[in-house]
Amino acid sequence: EIVVTQSPATLSLSPGERATLSCRASRSVGRNLAWYQQHPGQPPYLLFYGASTRATGVPVRFSGSGSGTEFTLTISSLQSEDFAVYYCQHYNTWPPPFGPGTKVEIK
């Protein structure tokens, strides 16, 4: 079983700052990794798959990178609507597990 972990659990930043979120897999998943954003009371929203392929409508201030076991989601300049919980997910196996999430909160 490949486990995904995320760090930090909570990230406290101000609007306009850069956010860097980390996702780590316990074994290599190649580039089979996706990122999602979830606001309270809303379903998740796909941001990236294939580690860095941007989903439809995702703003360019979001970028995904990495391969193997280390992945990063970067938000270049936080906007008010970006404060949310972010999940990574590998899809090398079934079921494809989600990470525990990183909450990006307003400092």
Next chain:
Amino acid sequence: EVQLVQSGAEVKKPGESLKISCKGSGYIFDNFWIGWVRQMPGKGLDWMGIIYPGDSEITYSPSFEGQVTISADKSISTAYLQWTSLKASDAAIYYCARGIKAIRGVPDYWGQGTLVTVSS
């Protein structure tokens, strides 16, 4: 526009049965798999299983096999998640989600969620 519209919130007692639905529109329902994801209160996301409506192939996550039944009626573009005997621990929000073609397990569209409350 792709949409997944789920049935409304449910309040049930332990031991009762339940079937919730997810109606797809704006795309060819048969050609994309649909999955169900559980989110317990204040917690993360858990895959329950997926169905490919075109041939009704179903794959369950081991944790949920035998606990729920996933089905679909492609004539009305609707997928279902069913319990025969609910437990208090089934209380959660359940999302249906449509998958990216050729990538099983990565949804690009999600339903709004169905809140299931189980309480005596």
